[in-house]
Amino acid sequence: MLTLTNLTKTYRTGDKALADVSLTFPKGQVVGLIGPSGAGKSTLIRCINRLVEPTSGKITLSGTELTGLPPRALRQQRRRIGMIFQEYALVERLTVMENVLSGRLGYVSFLQSFTRRFPPADIERAYRLLDRVGLMEQADKRADALSGGQRQRVGIARALSQEPELLLVDEPTASLDPKTSRQIMRLLIEICAERSLPAIVNIHDVPLAQQFMQRIIGLRAGRVVFDGPPEALTESVLTTIYGAEDWTAMRKDGEADRAAEAEAVARLAALTA
């Protein structure tokens, strides 16, 4: 279980990214974090494994307080938290296998990682995970030889090879096409269910969030403005999260697109008739 208490982050530039955020994430729950750009979604999940140092507040992961840990202890706690990134963040010039094994770096000595002599159990786990995400054949390819969807699968396998107790997922589908996005989301949800692994997923795409998440948290200007099941995400709630103007503008754009599309179809039908 992960608990955030009064978490605040003020950047050196004076931007307040998070203001007094208190949340609890129970075991096995997949939570979607939505909100406009700059609402602090990315900062929030990066504060949890302290890639971004919170200004004040407390983070507790099943009993261990993560804030204020010295470097070595922090590295040991980071092993418990897997992270999946927006642009995959694979080390492009390493092989797929090396990328998956890099999830074990916190567990092995520098010499072991330098000589690529990972313990047999780690190698077995890496193969099992690659098989799970359907990339068994690509193990020895370089990461930059894969397509976007495949790369994100490697990213998932890397995070899972840490045997994490929590997954932090930062915009997993932002650089993928709609179909691949859905496949990746489905894979993530399945994997979380298999392992009853809790996950916090930053997500831009509201319909995607509604479709896949068990709980949705809406952030606006660093504050939690919504916390509830996806069904409760009504239009008025979306307005509080995204602001009235943006939201209606988006809707109108959608309508205009649909109108234009219908018109084009009609014209085409007239031509072929």
Added chain:
Amino acid sequence: MTSYPTTWRRPPQIVTDRRWRIALLVAVLAYLVIGLGSVEVNWARIVEGGERGMRFVQGFLQPDFTSRWKDISNGLNESLTITLTSTVVGVAISIPIGIGAARNLAPAWVYYICRSIIALSRALQEVIIAIFLVAMFGFGPFAGFLTLSFATIGFISKLLAEDIEDIDEAQAEAIRATGASWLQLVHYAIQPQVMPRLIGLSLYRLDINFRESAVIGIVGAGGIGGTLNTAIDRYEYDSAGAILLIIIAIVMVAEYSSSYLRKFLQ
């Protein structure tokens, strides 16, 4: 109906005032004319020198590889040894210094120490270091080896540090998020990103070091430069021509083979 202009000129970007622009232009031209006027030209010496130059060119046209071949091959051997050893040692020392001089990896105090080492190495030109080291360690290739190792440190460390500062931070962040230590971060996230460039730079430095070894030989730091200097001093322009042709050939071979190798490294 409004009419719009049909002509457009790019507005001046740097000095916006027209009078200042003209004044600056006049000042620069005046300085150029005065500067050129102050260069003393000894025409008689130039005519005389033309004749010497012709002899040099004739030496080139009839290079003599044979009569001084023993000296030439010794010098070459020494130069190639200096080049290879100084590049290897220089690059080996440059790697930790380059990492220390990268702002995104090193704490501030390490950063400033490493940057000062780089600045020192880059401030002193090879010939000056060579004169100093020849005075310290005597004539011969050892001084040359030290000179080029020192110069290599400034070159490789600076460019390596800049490359490290330009890496894709997301990859480093991902490795950091796994709980990796600093050394593991360098090895898994940084090294794969900078390795092709590091190898390319080292090969480039290898052929710079060969060319430099010919120059520092003139001040007594061993190698083919010494042989070349002796040949010119003795007015043996045919041997000097042979040496220059050999240097050109070796540099060309190094140039082509290194660019060929670099193509493989992406």
